[in-house]
Every structure is written in structure tokens, then in C-alpha cells.
């Protein structure tokens with residue numbers, strides 16, 4: 731299956747993607763995680779990406795599309811993938827369509843996670859992620875680590891993302907509404923969108939998502 735996950739910052743895309751990718755046996759491809767890995771390895775791409783991410787703005791399409799394409803061409807993505815955070819504007823969606831049609835492939839569905847804005851802000855404010863792996867995600871209230879500040883999975887240090895400050899979150903939400911939301915209409919025109927309410931326990935949301943995707947397949 732080839733699936734795109736869309737939703738505002740803090741909607742739980744990364745959290746859900748980890749479970750959905752496992753259930754569907756496809757790799758979870760997060761452009762945000764790829765950028766953060768580049769930042770921690772201090773690559774040129776990481777330095778460039780950080781200058782945009784810290785302001786809550788989108789990293790330029792050219793480098794983002796090239797990075798996503800490179801990841802989607804890895805052998806583990808041959809039979810499907812779950813995209814998280816890509817595409818993030820209409821030109822990225824068009825680039826993805828071109829990439830897929832060049833290989834005679836298509837998307838199977840676009841899962842839209844709906845979460846009210848006040849909940850999104852609560853989720854982001856309490857989020858803590860692991861220095862070793864940004865896929866290890868916790869929340870001070872909703873999913874506290876067993877030992878405060880220490881990752882349950884690998885023992886790494888938990889920290890708050892630089893772009894999770896109040897000001898930057900406001901910009902990220904605005905960028906989501908103006909630049910990312912239009913891709914929902916773009917994909918609706920292709921009959922690909924399923925929208926679910928992403929409130930409730932993590933496993934309840936996963937079950938809702940699996941059910942919605944099975945209707946789409």
C-alpha cells in the first residue's frame with residue numbers, strides 16, 4: 731500500500747505512523763525525521779533545513795522533494811510506504827504524482843487526521859522526544875516516560891524539540907492551514923481522502939485508521 735498521512739502539527743502523525751506501518755508491513759517515511767537525522771549528523775542539508783524548521787517554515791521544495799524521492803527509491807519501499815509530513819503543499823503533491831506515474835504506480839489512500847486546535851497545542855507543549863531516535867515519542871501527561879527525561883525504549887535523553895516553542899507552533903499551524911490543507915482538496919478530487927477523528931487513546935485512533943484504510947483499499 732502507498733499511503734499519505736496528513737494532519738496538523740501535533741495531530742499524532744508520527745505516533746500513528748509507527749503502528750500503521752508495522753500493521754501494514756510498510757516503511758514509515760517521515761520527512762521531518764529525515765531532516766532531524768540530518769541536523770543531528772550536521773550535514774549541509776541539516777544546516778539548511780534547521781534554518782527553516784526553527785522558524786516553523788517549510789524547507790524549500792527542491793531539497794525536500796529530492797530527499798523524499800531518494801528515500802522512496804530505497805529497496806524497502808518497493809512495495810509500499812507510509813508518508814508522514816510529505817507532501818506538504820500542492821507542488822510537492824504534484825511532484826509525488828509525477829514520481830509515481832513514471833513508475834506506473836499510484837497512491838492507495840490519504841489518511842487525514844482531524845484534531846481540534848486546542849488539543850494540538852496541548853500535545854505539542856507536552857511532547858518529549860529521544861535524542862537517539864526521534865521516532866521515540868513521549869508526552870509528559872499522555873504518555874510519560876517511566877523515568878522522567880529518559881527514553882523507555884533505548885535509555886536516551888528526552889528533550890523538547892526546538893520548533894515546539896509557542897511562537898513557532900503558531901507559525902507551523904498557519905503554514906498548515908495555508909499551504910498543507912489545500913492538498914486535501916487536491917486528493918479529494920482523486921477520491922483518495924479518508925478523514926478520521928484522531929482524539930481518544932492512541933490504540934483507538936489506530937483501530938479507526940486501520941478500519942478507514944481498509945475501506946479505501
Ligand code: AP5
Pocket residue numbers: 737738739740741742743744745746761762763765782783784786787788789790794814815816817818822853854856857858867868869870872873893902928929930931932935
Ligand atoms: P514534522 O516533523 O513533520 O512535524 P509536524 O508535521 O509539525 O508534526 P509533528 O511531528 O509536530 O506532530 P505529529 O503529528 O507527528 O505528532 P506526534 O505523533 O509527535 O515537520 C517539522 C518541520 O520539518 C516542519 O515545520 C518543516 O519545517 C519541516 N518539514 C518536514 N516535512 C517537510 C516537507 N514535506 N516540506 C517542507 N518542510 C518540511 O504527537 C504529538 C504529541 O501528542 C506526542 O507527545 C504524542 O505522544 C502525543 N499524542 C499522540 N497521539 C495522542 C493521542 N491519541 N492522545 C494523546 N496524546 C497523543
Ligand code: ZN
Pocket residue numbers: 860861862863866881882883884885886
Ligand atoms: Zn530512544
